[in-house]
Amino acid sequence: MESSFSFGVILAVLASLIIAANALVAVAVLLLIHKNDGVSLCFTLNLAVADTLIGVAISGLITDQLSSSSRPTQKTLCSLRMAFVTSSATASVLTVMLIAFDRYLAIKQPLRYFQIMSGLVAGACIAGLWLVSYLIGFLPLGVPMFQQTTYKGPCSFFAVFHPRLVLTLSCVGFFPALILFVFFYCDMLKIASVHSQQIRKMEHAGAVAGAYRPPRTPNDFKAIRTVSVLIGSFTLSWTPFLITGIVQVACRECCLYSVLERYLWLLGVGNSLLNPLIYAYWQKEVRQQLYYMALGVKKGFTSFLLLLLTRNGGPEKPRESSCHIVTISHSELNG
Numbered sequence: 431m432e433s434s435f436s437f438g439v440i441l442a443v444l445a446s447l448i449i450a451a452n453a454l455v456a457v458a459v460l461l462l463i464h465k466n467d468g469v470s471l472c473f474t475l476n477l478a479v480a481d482t483l484i485g486v487a488i489s490g491l492i493t494d495q496l497s498s499s500s501r502p503t504q505k506t507l508c509s510l511r512m513a514f515v516t517s518s519a520t521a522s523v524l525t526v527m528l529i530a531f532d533r534y535l536a537i538k539q540p541l542r543y544f545q546i547m548s549g550l551v552a553g554a555c556i557a558g559l560w561l562v563s564y565l566i567g568f569l570p571l572g573v574p575m576f577q578q579t580t581y582k583g584p585c586s587f588f589a590v591f592h593p594r595l596v597l598t599l600s601c602v603g604f605f606p607a608l609i610l611f612v613f614f615y616c617d618m619l620k621i622a623s624v625h626s627q628q629i630r631k632m633e634h635a636g637a638v639a640g641a642y643r644p645p646r647t648p649n650d651f652k653a654i655r656t657v658s659v660l661i662g663s664f665t666l667s668w669t670p671f672l673i674t675g676i677v678q679v680a681c682r683e684c685c686l687y688s689v690l691e692r693y694l695w696l697l698g699v700g701n702s703l704l705n706p707l708i709y710a711y712w713q714k715e716v717r718q719q720l721y722y723m724a725l726g727v728k729k730g731f732t733s734f735l736l737l738l739l740t741r742n743g744g745p746e747k748p749r750e751s752s753c754h755i756v757t758i759s760h761s762e763l764n765g
Contacts (some may be wrong), residue, residue: 434495434496434584435495435496437495437692438492438494438495438496439496440696441488441489441491441492441495441696442489442492442496444485444488444696444699444700444703445485445486445488445489445492446485447485447703448481448482448484448485448488448699448702448703449482449485449486449489451703451706451707451710452478452479452481452482452485452702452705452706453478453482454706454720454723455474455478455706455709455710455716455720456475456478456479456482457723458716458719458720458723459471459474459475459478459716459719460475461719461723462715462716462719463475466715469532469544469547469548469549469552470529470532470533470536470547472549472552472553472556473525473528473529473532473552473556474529474709474713474716476521476525476528476556476559477522477525477526477529477705478705478706478709480518480521480522480525480563480702481518481522481702481703481705481706483514483518483521484515484518484519484522484699484702485702486518487511487514487515487518488515488699490511490514491511491585491586494508494584494585495584503584503585505581505590507585508581508585508586508589508590509570509571509577509590509591510571511585512585512586512587512590512591513567513568513570513571514567515567515587515699516566516567516570516591517563517564517566517567517568518563518567519698519699519702520562520563520566520567520603521559521560521563522701522702522705523603523604523607523664523668524559524562524563525559526660526661526664526705527607527610527611528555528556528559529657529660530610530611530614530615530657530660530661531614532547533614533618533654533656533657534614534617534618534657535547537618537621537622537654538617538618538621566599566603569595570590570591570592570595575592575594576591576592576594576595576598577590577591577592578590578591578592586691587690587691587695588687588690588691593675593676593678593679594679596671596672596675596676596678596679597675597676597679599672600672600673600675600676604668604669604672608665611661611665614657615654615657615658615661618654618657619654622654655712656708656709656712656713659708659712660705660708663701663704663705663708664701667697667698667700667701667704668697668698668701670694670697670698671690671694671695671697671698674686674689674690674694675690678690
């Protein structure tokens with residue numbers, strides 16, 4: 431019971447941090463979209479929304495862990511909760527893939543990028559992404575082989591879903607996505623290196639001719655850096671959980687459920703907390719917008735505090751002394 435309570439406290443802290451961090455990044459990205467109207471920012475916003483939903487989904491499990499009641503959550507309700515968690519996590523992973531593909535397309539086809547990735551195409555990609563995510567998340571509810579035959583509670587992933595689901599998701603989704611990530615990264619790095627060599631040649635030719643040397647534009651490498659950090663955090667967060675789940679399927683005598691649910695599952699869910707931190711630190715425009723928001727909040731709080739002090743016992747202004755000058759005319763003196 432003490433272990434379950436500690437796990438519930440960890441879930442509560444993690445869910446609160448995930449919701450707060452992603453909501454803050456979502457507001458910043460919304461303000462940026464209002465200013466710049468960028469298509470790629472819509473994908474960043476979608477990632478923040480998906481990660482926020484993960485925080486909301488795991489918050490529904492906190493009551494089961496903190497409650498001392500002997501009656502666990504019903505299996506149907508627990509299955510729906512875990513399907514919602516799986517759908518949101520799948521949406522987060524697919525959005526990272528979409529961001530990587532968007533940056534790859536921008537570097538691969540810089541002149542045709544805005545023709546290919548229009549607002550309509552971006553909206554269709556996001557809508558299709560959520561449709562696929564919910565199909566994957568709620569798939570175990572309709573496939574008996576992915577369900578556990580017994581349920582004792584408390585509500586957890588492997589209490590209702592069989593490890594075969596992890597094996598299927600790994601072979602069909604995770605590892606192909608990882609191979610695709612590596613391909614995108616290598617090709618983007620190759621294209622960015624070619625662009626950098628062309629810029630150096632132009633700078634050298636301009637220096638020889640005595641012409642103006644244009645500044646370098648490291649936008650390609652900035653995009654690669656952000657994508658590589660996203661892919662790296664995604665891989666490090668979910669790989670241990672998925673590989674251990676595959677081992678559990680292969681070795682039926684092994685009992686790895688406690689390690690999977692107490693540690694590795696939390697590590698994977700924690701990726702939803704890393705994503706907003708990555709954008710808050712590595713993405714310059716998001717970082718600047720968060721800074722402006724902090725300044726606005728600080729100014730608003732200072733103005734409110736000054737107004738509150740003025741209305742409630744603030745320092746009173748000293749009264750101005752008035753001097754009355756009386757002039758007396760000669761006629762009044764003589765009268």
